[in-house]
Amino acid sequence: MFxxxxxxxxxxxxxNERLLRESTRFAAAYGTSxxxxxxxxxxxEIFEREVSVFFVATGTAANSLALASVARPGGVVFCHSEAHVIEDECGAPDFFSGMRMVPVEGPLGKMNMKNLEARMVRYPQxxxxxxxxxxxxxxQATEVGSVYTLDEIAAIAQMARAHALPLHMDGARFANALVALDATPAEMTWRRGVDILSFGGTKNGCWCAEAIVFFNPEMARELPFIRKRTAQLFSxxxxxxxxFEAYLKDGLWLDLATHANAMADRLRDGLSGSNSARLAWPTQSNEVFAIVPIDTMKNAHEKGAKFYDWLExxxxxxxxxxxxxxxxxxxxxxxxADDVDAFLAVIG
Incomplete structure (x- = not known):
């Protein structure tokens, strides 16, 4: 019950099998193979246009380097108040970009448009x-399991355009959001105005695979130097x-995300009928938040369930x-499904 x-x-x-095959051959180094x-x-092909792609090892690196590529002296970056870039990356985006993260409040992990506008007018050029x-x-998906709709993405992009700002998407759980919306990668990104994407694979079946995707290759001119200087250019x-080759082949990445979301649906359904626990708020991706009695939580831990208590x-x-x-x-x-059912049985 993990x-x-x-x-x-x-x-x-x-x-794993693709990595094993790759380990037996020689190939050019530093991304030139x-x-x-x-x-x-x-x-x-996936994004239906020419993009520039840069492989890195971690989601924190992807976010930090993506933002560093659009850095301005004295610059600030607007993000949700509980976004990973401001709460859980030890200041790495600030460190590598030289900019500050400015929090924007909003329900269910999504920036409120009025709050975003109010924040932005405080930082004129x-x-x-x-x-x-x-x-x-x-x-996308957010840190609290919600998913921005396509219209919500477009609205934020429109505001970014109005202020001549680039829009970056942290897609650590990109595939989970994509299948939740039943959208295409193009529809959820550049067709809605996203300029740069941190494309995550590690949380969805990869060992260590993240990518920075620029939808306008002209914006990526400095990234090769930024990546090298930040020790993310792997030989x-x-x-x-x-x-990524195995991950993207025959839609494996979408199948894996679909399964993860389906197991979350099973959890949500079970918690809705629980006698002791209840859903804390609605989610659409593979994260579920529940309110449980402390004694029930302790019992679940004792029975082998692995999960985290969470700050409200x-x-x-x-x-x-x-x-x-x-x-x-x-x-x-x-x-x-057995994991989910076993957990639901433990909490009652």
Whole structure:
């Protein structure tokens, strides 16, 4: 019963097998191999246009380097107040970009448009003392399991355009959001105005595979130097490419995300009928948040269930009561129906 994080899951067999095959041959280094080039071309196919792709090892690196590529002196980046870039990356985006993350409040992990506008007007381009607006970053799926609709993405992109700012999307759980919306990669990104994407594979069956995708290759001119200077240019980058080759082949990545989301649906359905626990808020991806009695939580841990207790969001409409607490449950490609049912049986 492993629900602590999709990072706890291993790597999918097809990805492991592809890595094994790659380990027996020689190939050009530093991203110049035929495999690297072939996978970069595959990204063009997936997004239905020419893109520039840069492989990195972690989601934090992807976010930090993507934002560094659009950095302005004195720049600020607008993000949700509970976004990973501001809460869980140890200041790495600030460190590598030289910019500050400015929090924007909003329900269910999504930036409220009025709040975003109010924040942005405080940082005009001539505000030497306060700093100036430089970019907007949004998380899809969000840190609380919700998903921006296509119209919501377009609305944020329109605001970014109105202020001549680039829009970055943190897609650590990109595939989970994509299948939740039943959209295409193009529809959820550049066709809605996204400029740069952190494309995550690690949480969805890869071993260590993330990519920075630029939908306008002209915007990527500095990234090769930024990536090298930040120690993210791997000599054997083809091992990241090999993971992506298997991940993207025959829609495996979407199948894995569909399964993870389906297991989360099973959890949501079970919690809705629980006598002891209840859903904290609606989610659409592979993250589920529930309010449970503390004694029930302890019993579940003793029975072998792995999950985290969670800090309540600032705008949580119905906080946990006395003797209760909020927990987070995350499903993955490796979660089984038996895992879900066993957990639901434990909590009652």
């Amino acid at each position: 629900f602590a994080s999709d990072n706890w899951a291993g790597a999918h067999r097809a990805i 035929e495999l690297d080039r072939a996978v970069e071309a595959r990204f063009n 001539d505000a030497v003392h306060h700093g100036r607006a430089a970019a907007i970053t949004m998380t 054997k980058s083809r091992f990241i490419a090999a993971q 969001p600032r705008d949580m409409s119905e906080p946990a009561g006395e003797g209760e607490m909020l927990i987070r449950l995350v499903t993955s490609f490796a979660t089984t």
